[in-house]
Amino acid sequence: xISIVSIMGTPSFLNAADEIPTAASVGGxxxxxxxxxxxxxxxxxxxEFRDYGYWRGGVWCGQTARAGYWVWVSPRWYVWENKKAxxxxxxxxxx
Numbered sequence: 001x002i003s004i005v006s007i008m009g010t011p012s013f014l015n016a017a018d019e020i021p022t023a024a025s026v027g028g029x030x031x032x033x034x035x036x037x038x039x040x041x042x043x044x045x046x047x048e049f050r051d052y053g054y055w056r057g058g059v060w061c062g063q064t065a066r067a068g069y070w071v072w073v074s075p076r077w078y079v080w081e082n083k084k085a086x087x088x089x090x091x092x093x094x095x
Contacts, residue, residue, distance in 0.1 A: 020033065020036075020078065021073045023049055023071075023073050024071050024073045024076075024078040025071070025078075025080065026051050026071055028084070029051075029083060029084050030069045030071065030078075030080035030082065030083055030084075031080060031081070031082045031083075031084070032080060032081035032082045033078060033079070033080055033081075034066055034068055034079050034080065034081045035065065035066045035068070035077075035078075035079035036076050036077070036078055036079070037060060037061055037063055037065060037076060037077040037079070038061075038075055038076050039060065039061035039075065039076070039077060040074075040075040041061075042061070042072060042074075042075075042077070043074045043075060046072045046074070047074070048073070048074045049071075049072060049073055049074070050071070050072040051071050052069075052070040052071065052072060053069060053070065054067075054068070054069050054070075054083075055067065055068070055070050060077070061077075065077075065079065066079050068080050068081050069081075069082075069083050
């Protein structure tokens with residue numbers, strides 16, 4: 001079962017009723033959704049979920065696809081503008 005989260009300030013390419021699966025942001029790793037592309041045939045290749053990472057964009061599924069961080073949650077690709085920086089280990093004070 002996929003949990004659903006709504007977006008405040010829904011991007012113009014989504015309908016107000018559209019819901020974004022929480023898995024699509026990979027637990028908050030990605031932010032600023034810039035595109036959603038429906039491509040049901042990709043399920044055969046990517047299964048139910050895939051954090052594909054950064055792709056520079058181009059044509060995908062007959063659509064112009066934007067550069068960004070791509071996450072597959074069947075049957076759609078979610079393209080994000082930003083990725084959180086990995087947490088840095090804090091330096092311990094030497095005694």
